[in-house]
Amino acid sequence: xxxxxxxxxxxxxxxxxxxxxxxxxxxxxxxxxxxxxxxxxxxxxxxxxxxxxxxxxxxxxxxxxxxxxxxxxxxxxxxxxxxxxxxxxxxx
Numbered sequence: 001x002x003x004x005x006x007x008x009x010x011x012x013x014x015x016x017x018x019x020x021x022x023x024x025x026x027x028x029x030x031x032x033x034x035x036x037x038x039x040x041x042x043x044x045x046x047x048x049x050x051x052x053x054x055x056x057x058x059x060x061x062x063x064x065x066x067x068x069x070x071x072x073x074x075x076x077x078x079x080x081x082x083x084x085x086x087x088x089x090x091x092x
Contacts, residue, residue, distance in 0.1 A: 008023065048080055051080070055076055059071070
């Protein structure tokens with residue numbers, strides 16, 4: 001499912017226009033992004049949790065030359081599915 005399909009599904013499910021659904025979805029994504037940018041976790045009970053994971057700097061190798069290089073530290077978005085979502089996916 002891509003974003004336009006999600007917008008159409010939300011518009012149908014909530015009995016609203018696609019424009020209103022797009023605005024609502026964009027607002028949700030912006031709120032989640034802003035919370036994660038500030039270092040907060042976003043927990044949606046029954047669905048899952050979004051969090052920020054820190055990756056330390058490490059050494060790697062260039063596969064073409066074999067030369068050692070340093071890979072910079074970075075942050076990564078992480079999603080952990082909640083129990084209800086897992087159960088639904090697994091048909092329980």
